[in-house]
Amino acid sequence: MSDDLPQTLPLPLALPADGPAAAAAPAPGEGHRPIRSFVLRAGRMGSGQARALTELGPRFVLPYAPLPLDAAAVFGRQAPLVLEIGFGMGDATAQIAAARPDTDFIGCEVHEPGVGALLRQIGERGLSNLRILQHDAVEVLEHMVAPGSLAGIHLFFPDPWHKKKHHKRRLVQPALIARLATRLAPGGTLHCATDWQPYAQQMLAVIGAEPLLANTAPGYATRPDYRPLTKFENRGLKLGHGVWDLVFTRR
Numbered sequence: 001m002s003d004d005l006p007q008t009l010p011l012p013l014a015l016p017a018d019g020p021a022a023a024a025a026p027a028p029g030e031g032h033r034p035i036r037s038f039v040l041r042a043g044r045m046g047s048g049q050a051r052a053l054t055e056l057g058p059r060f061v062l063p064y065a066p067l068p069l070d071a072a073a074v075f076g077r078q079a080p081l082v083l084e085i086g087f088g089m090g091d092a093t094a095q096i097a098a099a100r101p102d103t104d105f106i107g108c109e110v111h112e113p114g115v116g117a118l119l120r121q122i123g124e125r126g127l128s129n130l131r132i133l134q135h136d137a138v139e140v141l142e143h144m145v146a147p148g149s150l151a152g153i154h155l156f157f158p159d160p161w162h163k164k165k166h167h168k169r170r171l172v173q174p175a176l177i178a179r180l181a182t183r184l185a186p187g188g189t190l191h192c193a194t195d196w197q198p199y200a201q202q203m204l205a206v207i208g209a210e211p212l213l214a215n216t217a218p219g220y221a222t223r224p225d226y227r228p229l230t231k232f233e234n235r236g237l238k239l240g241h242g243v244w245d246l247v248f249t250r251r
């Protein structure tokens with residue numbers, strides 16, 4: 001880390017990938033992103049979630065800052081790092097983090113009750129390899145994640161935005177996938193799952209067209225064992241609904 005970098009944030013900092021100025025000031029055309037992949041709604045917070053937010057939030061929720069995150073300093077070790085986009089209530093996130101203690105995980109979610117729910121699981125399971133960023137994952141990826149720094153990215157059941165007029169809100173678009181690909185280390189994995197077939201088709205076309213990424217399967221992948229079946233998914237599968245996994249690696 002350079003000694004002359006401004007250190008105005010509570011987080012340990014690493015060198016911004018494209019220089020400090022680039023991290024602070026968006027490049028032309030990247031400035032404002034009016035179309036978001038989520039709509040923030042006031043959600044009901046259970047008392048356990050609220051308590052977890054108060055008691056565990058200060059330790060496990062990282063503040064958003066438009067400067068690259070020093071994961072080794074955050075976790076106190078060097079370990080592969082996986083970023084999850086939109087963990088919802090965090091059930092899969094907590095299960096995966098518990099099953100893979102040698103990997104560190106950062107989950108991004110904007111929905112506060114979900115943050116409370118995952119904090120609760122962090123407390124109940126005693127997870128030390130998981131942190132939360134309550135912020136738009138698109139901005140986190142752009143400003144806080146250095147190129148080549150991730151061992152994996154998880155995007156499980158992103159909002160499908162069914163209506164055509166909302167398709168522009170879908171996360172899986174060429175520009176975001178190109179950015180995701182640069183954040184992966186060579187050999188790192190992008191794992192997406194969806195239960196909405198038209199979105200699965202879009203994912204296959206968009207991710208398949210990204211030159212930095214190689215598909216690990218001829219098309220859709222078999223669900224890797226580490227991704228647990230959610231209650232919702234299980235119910236859907238019993239009703240005959242499909243689920244599509246896509247697993248790509250960074251070349």
Ligand SMILES: C[S@@+](CC[C@H](N)C(=O)[O-])C[C@H]1O[C@@H](n2cnc3c(N)ncnc32)[C@H](O)[C@@H]1O
Pocket residue numbers: 037038085086087088089090092108109110111114135136137138155156157158159160230
């Ligand atoms: C349909 S839910 C799926 C949640 C979870 N992955 C699952 O499998 O149950 C999608 C979640 O992504 C979150 N989300 C959408 N766009 C996001 C973004 N740009 N940054 C962070 N979270 C986002 C939403 O708030 C929502 O909780």
